[in-house]
Amino acid sequence: xxxxxxxxxxxxxxxxxxxxxxxxxxxxxxxxxxxxxxxxxxxxxxxxxxxxxxxxxxxxxxxxxxxxxxxxxxxxxxxxxxxxxxxxxxxxxxxxxxxxxxxxxxxxxxxxxxxxxxxxxxxxxxxxxxxxxxxxxxxxxxxxxxxxxxxxxxxxxxxxxxxxxxxxxxxxxxxxxxxxxxxxxxxxxxxxxxxxxxxxxxxxxxxxxxxxxxxxxxxxxxxxxxxxxxxxxxxxxxxxxxxxxxxxxxxxxxxxxxxxxxxxxxxxxxxxxxxxxxxxxxxxxxxxxxxxxxxxxxxxxxxxxxxxxxxxxxxxxxxxxxxxxxxxxxxxxxxxxxxxxxxxxxxxxxxxxxxxxxxxxxxxxxxxxxxxxxxxxxxxxxxxxxxxxxxxxxxxxxxxxxxxxxxxxxxxxxxxxxxxxxxxxxxxxxxxxxxxxxxxxxxxxxxxxxxxxxxxxxxxxxxxxxx
Numbered sequence: 001x002x003x004x005x006x007x008x009x010x011x012x013x014x015x016x017x018x019x020x021x022x023x024x025x026x027x028x029x030x031x032x033x034x035x036x037x038x039x040x041x042x043x044x045x046x047x048x049x050x051x052x053x054x055x056x057x058x059x060x061x062x063x064x065x066x067x068x069x070x071x072x073x074x075x076x077x078x079x080x081x082x083x084x085x086x087x088x089x090x091x092x093x094x095x096x097x098x099x100x101x102x103x104x105x106x107x108x109x110x111x112x113x114x115x116x117x118x119x120x121x122x123x124x125x126x127x128x129x130x131x132x133x134x135x136x137x138x139x140x141x142x143x144x145x146x147x148x149x150x151x152x153x154x155x156x157x158x159x160x161x162x163x164x165x166x167x168x169x170x171x172x173x174x175x176x177x178x179x180x181x182x183x184x185x186x187x188x189x190x191x192x193x194x195x196x197x198x199x200x201x202x203x204x205x206x207x208x209x210x211x212x213x214x215x216x217x218x219x220x221x222x223x224x225x226x227x228x229x230x231x232x233x234x235x236x237x238x239x240x241x242x243x244x245x246x247x248x249x250x251x252x253x254x255x256x257x258x259x260x261x262x263x264x265x266x267x268x269x270x271x272x273x274x275x276x277x278x279x280x281x282x283x284x285x286x287x288x289x290x291x292x293x294x295x296x297x298x299x300x301x302x303x304x305x306x307x308x309x310x311x312x313x314x315x316x317x318x319x320x321x322x323x324x325x326x327x328x329x330x331x332x333x334x335x336x337x338x339x340x341x342x343x344x345x346x347x348x349x350x351x352x353x354x355x356x357x358x359x360x361x362x363x364x365x366x367x368x369x370x371x372x373x374x375x376x377x378x379x380x381x382x383x384x385x386x387x388x389x390x391x392x393x394x395x396x397x398x399x400x401x402x403x404x405x406x407x408x409x410x411x412x413x414x415x416x417x418x419x420x421x422x423x424x425x426x427x428x429x430x431x432x433x434x435x436x437x438x439x440x441x442x443x444x445x446x447x448x449x450x451x452x453x454x455x456x457x458x459x460x461x462x463x464x465x466x467x
Contacts, residue, residue, distance in 0.1 A: 006030040007037045007051035034058040064091045110334040144319040148311035160186035167303045168281040170310025173358030176281040184237040192236030200245040200461035218267025237277045242461045244284040251296045313355040327366040349380035
């Protein structure tokens with residue numbers, strides 16, 4: 001079992017990260033400073049160190065030298081992204097922005113742990129390192145040989161050469177952020193930061209302050225000047241995920257950024273010039289939102305310069321097997337289990353499944369199967385995929401009937417037993433139009449924070465309210 005040392009001075013974040021890792025079968029130790037971490041490293045071997053960038057006493061980057069040859073993953077707030085890039089130059093294995101997404105954190109950890117240790121040979125000086133930039137580096141996390149994916153890769157390469165605004169559309173779980181990262185990595189801005197923002201995860205009351213920043217005293221609680229995420233992305237790429245959830249007031253200010261290349265912090269009268277490349281993503285129909293008055297038409301046409309459509313997994317045919325094998329290898333390494341293999345019946349079941357949750361659902365299905373499997377062979381029964389609708393013989397790779405919600409049509413008479421996640425998703429989708437977040441959480445018997453976390457995990461953003 002892999003040993004991970006957490007270095008974080010905020011007790012709430014430290015405890016939450018510790019619980020997350022231990023639920024996924026990692027052994028952890030947690031401390032609040034670099035000095036305490038140094039003591040732990042003297043006493044015990046760790047496979048990975050996860051450290052906050054800003055710590056009392058000494059910065060988290062000091063862990064890079066102290067922990068050698070153990071890889072160090074740096075956590076940082078969005079506003080400190082430039083510092084995170086500097087940490088990579090100092091030798092950090094990777095960095096992740098706070099507040100972090102659970103799946104993103106786990107994937108980053110698994111990727112870091114799966115890399116062979118490079119400590120046996122001394123590192124050459126930074127200046128002597130060649131700049132590795134193979135043509136397909138940006139697609140390393142987007143496996144797929146199907147025709148839809150090859151067309152996607154070709155379009156990304158063409159778009160990346162320009163500075164044009166890009167709108168990425170696709171169902172939840174299709175990898176829209178991975179496509180955005182590939183565009184950034186193939187662009188002239190690859191050495192500058194890419195700031196990713198989930199518009200659905202920021203409360204409406206804070207979103208303008210988070211995006212555009214605020215001046216000290218601009219409102220109650222603004223005790224310091226705050227640099228916004230757009231300002232932090234200056235010179236690089238700003239990725240706005242779920243842009244359809246952006247309030248109308250924030251949409252108007254974002255339009256000015258695109259038109260004039262300037263921002264104004266909340267409470268400031270002085271504009272500030274910024275140079276960003278905007279990539280936006282959504283699983284919603286922006287044209288329908290525009291007709292309903294919930295999305296600005298002028299902003300829509302500003303975003304619609306270049307469109308990229310992410311193909312759903314059910315249209316990708318043989319890619320399903322390729323991705324499943326990739327996720328299977330990663331899961332076996334991450335969970336420290338003996339090697340497993342998928343049987344023919346498992347492959348047939350995956351091809352028949354509609355995959356409403358797309359790649360994210362496939363990855364979770366494989367990980368669950370690795371945990372449940374009692375032998376090396378993973379069969380269709382172990383995968384536990386729900387049966388198709390009666391009379392539905394549409395295999396993966398064919399275009400299914402589209403639904404307005406983008407989650408795939410679910411028959412109410414099929415599948416008599418629902419998992420907890422299925423029940424949660426169905427309940428929220430059916431009731432969110434007429435119930436508040438507080439009412440939804442109360443009916444489900446969970447806190448608002450847990451409701452938000454599960455929404456993020458399942459890709460169900462909050463419904464925007466009618467203006």
